[in-house]
Amino acid sequence: WPVTSVEPGDVYVFENPSMLAEASARSWAGPPLVCSSGWPNVAVLTLLRRLAASGSRLHLHADGDGAGRGIVSLLAQRVGGEPWQMPAPARKAEAAYEEQARAALLDLIVGQLSV
Numbered sequence: 001w002p003v004t005s006v007e008p009g010d011v012y013v014f015e016n017p018s019m020l021a022e023a024s025a026r027s028w029a030g031p032p033l034v035c036s037s038g039w040p041n042v043a044v045l046t047l048l049r050r051l052a053a054s055g056s057r058l059h060l061h062a063d064g065d066g067a068g069r070g071i072v073s074l075l076a077q078r079v080g081g082e083p084w085q086m087p088a089p090a091r092k093a094e095a096a097y098e099e100q101a102r103a104a105l106l107d108l109i110v111g112q113l114s115v
Helices: 018-025 042-053 066-079 098-113
Strands: 010-014 033-035 057-060
Touching: 010 042, 018 033, 018 098, 033 042, 042 057, 042 066, 057 066
Parallel strands: 010 033, 010 057
Antiparallel strands: none
């Protein structure tokens, strides 16, 4: 379990498991993706701390609702990293959810790799 052989690079952290399902359906070969599956537990926090300590850059994304913003805030405080492509604040009925934008978010990552 010690993360010992990680090449520093970009790591994209998502709240919703649908992001990993979309990546799997595409036979993802891009940078590492981590899913917290909602509020991060000790395993997620430990993994992300070790990735950050290895020099990886953590890009944090979650739903645009209050809970999603809280998750990104908690992760930024506890493990570092920066919010990435977070939707603008919205009322709950208008909040943007990862499962609605998963293809577009993965396309953005791929587009950043080719720049």
